[in-house]
Amino acid sequence: MNDPRDMQARILYVDDDAAFVRLAQKALGRSGYEVVHADNIAAGLELLGKGDIDAIVLDHYLQNTTGAEFLKVLRENSITVPVVYVTGSSEAKIAIDALKAGAADYVIKTVGEEFMPLLESAVAQAIATAELRRDRERADMEILRGKERAEVLLTEVNHRVGNSLALVAALIRLQISSIDNEEVKHALTEAQARITAIGGMHRSLYSSDDVRQVEMDKYLASLTSELRSSLEHADHKLTISLDVEDIRLSSDQAVSVGMVVTELVTNAYKYAYPDTHNGEIRISFLRAGEDKAVLAVEDDGVGWQQTDQPKGTGLGTRIVKAMAASLGTGIDYTARDKGTRAELVVNTTR
CATH class of the missing domain: 3.30.565.10 (Histidine kinase-like ATPase, C-terminal domain)
Structure with missing residues (x-):
């Protein structure tokens, strides 16, 4: 599998802290990611609607709401883009709830230098896992289509064999009458x-x-x-x-x-x-x-x-x-x- 960074993966970062997002854009940009920013749920959904988003980094605290609401909207609209949930250092329960709500991973937000590497690793893993899931779904679909084609062919074979045997039985019936x-x-x-x-x-x-x-x-x-x-x-x-x-x-x-x-x-x-x-x-x-x-x-x-x-x-x-x-x-x-x-x-x- 190709490294997602080799394909210029596009990340949607949803956070109302614009300064922090700029730091993330620089850090992730050095690793080959393109990061687009939305500071609220509506803006995030608008960017998602345009497509080409490979992963979402979602902060828990948003203006007048939380990332949990965004996860709910994603689930209700069957949006399967992987989400890396970002929470405060003392909010383990929030992270667990986010995973239960469909987030692919979570990262504890800290002011130290370890946050950005952890975030990058979580994003890369989330994209890779999503690609594996899509590959599996495509393979399952191919298997299903192959099964359906085989069943159609088998049905036709049964039809032809049944007709041929009926013809043989009819010929024998004619022979009996003579x-x-x-x-x-x-x-x-x-x-x-x-x-x-x-x-x-x-x-x-x-x-x-x-x-x-x-x-x-x-x-x-x-x-x-x-x-x-x-x-x-x-x-x-x-x-x-x-x-x-x-x-x-x-x-x-x-x-x-x-x-x-x-x-x-x-x-x-x-x-x-x-x-x-x-x-x-x-x-x-x-x-x-x-x-x-x-x-x-x-x-x-x-x-x-x-x-x-x-x-x-x-x-x-x-x-x-x-x-x-x-x-x-x-x-x-x-x-x-x-x-x-x-x-x-x-x-x-x-």
Whole structure:
């Protein structure tokens, strides 16, 4: 950092003792400072308004008022020019009050030769500290602008990825409509649902006010709607109910939760009500304490236990286990009189 004196720092000296200020002007001038004088608050504010003041030397005793009033005016007008407060030798309390009111430093006024060197040192330190503060504020602002630019770019990326995955899902849907083989249709439908779950997460990030977190109530509502559209058939009239609290997760957690929901709902559609093809699937994601939430998918169908062999290829079961493991937990199938309830605990503070 440059020495403020190398840049001809400009000092405003507020004191009604003109003779003493002339002495200060000579002493500080020899060190490279330019000192301008104001003998009252109004004159000091006028000089400040013209700008180019690097520091203020403020005497406590002014005509009909005190430097404390000047500090108050500076604070009320959000003027941040550093102030070195000058007090009498027996006025330590006044100096402390001045520091509390915003002064950068204080110097005890004496008639000895040590006063001017002390004043010069305090002024130099006050200017240097103020410059450091401004540098820090500029750096913080640059960091903030960089963060905002990164968030804008990340939002755009999420938007593009979400749109691309939606296009892939739409292409698969078209492919499904042209295939007669039911087994292939089911496989493609499940693949479409998985792609939709991931794409929905990216769309949620795009529309969120925080690109680092997914609003799970909105995400799961959108995912449920997509699943209903892709899985429902004319002879298969299952309903899905949703109970989700305002919980936010990171994007990787949200993808895992979305995949688990997709697989469990898909399995329930296929196997829970084989005879009637009518029933309800209930999804809930509710808080369980300050840092936990419980995800549950349940139905009133034929039932399935964790020890049962998976139906079909078992791919959905393997995906559910893998996604639950990525969340740092496992999935449990609780015993019920009728139907199946699968649940897992999610740490919401990751």
